[in-house]
Amino acid sequence: MTTLHIVNKSPFEKNAMESCLGHALDGDAILLFEDGVYGALSNTRIANEISRRAGAVKFFVLGPDLNARGLGDGRIADGITVVDYSGFVDLVTTHGRTQSWL
């Protein structure tokens, strides 16, 4: 059973994202939203970790929360897919369970 991990904290402020990466198994998906979208930026310490895991773990970021913070698609690290709320719902329904890393 695959898990959708939901991260709403900036990795530059809290360690929720790092904990999540440590627990995520191959085949799982990680969705970054709210302040978690800062973890989707390119050229950061966490971006290296994401690119190392990308493929085995699928990475997604919520577009509306990127836009609300003035972060366009151009600044997103490779291997991360931008989704809207409809895509968020699809991620929940297509994975066996969800885990919010609050």
Added chain:
Amino acid sequence: MKLSILVNEGPYTHQAADSAYQFTKAALDKGVEIFRVFFYHDGVNNGTRLTVPPQDDRNIQKNWSDLAEKHKLDLVVCIAAAQRRGILDEGEAKRHGKGEGAANIAPGFRISGLGQLIEAGIEADRLVVFGD
């Protein structure tokens, strides 16, 4: 596919309440069933009818009430968390002697116990948690 939603934060303090609303709305728009939305901790503040935000701001509480009316949503507020924060329905207002008109639960919300959260987790295929 049936989903349940847990909201642990109040409106205008954390994005969780907005996110939960947008997610719930998107799910309903896609035809995904929402079994229940449960409001816990400061999340119970989503269920007061007395908020009057500025006219150019979103009214989160009213958004929930409108969504509940449109889709026959079950919006449940935790009773213990609600009593601590002054969220009362007619019955609770009377029981605690708070006087006429003290009930402030918003339309479409109801007050109940934690068992409703457990049931929401059991009956739905997924429980999605929004909080801080």
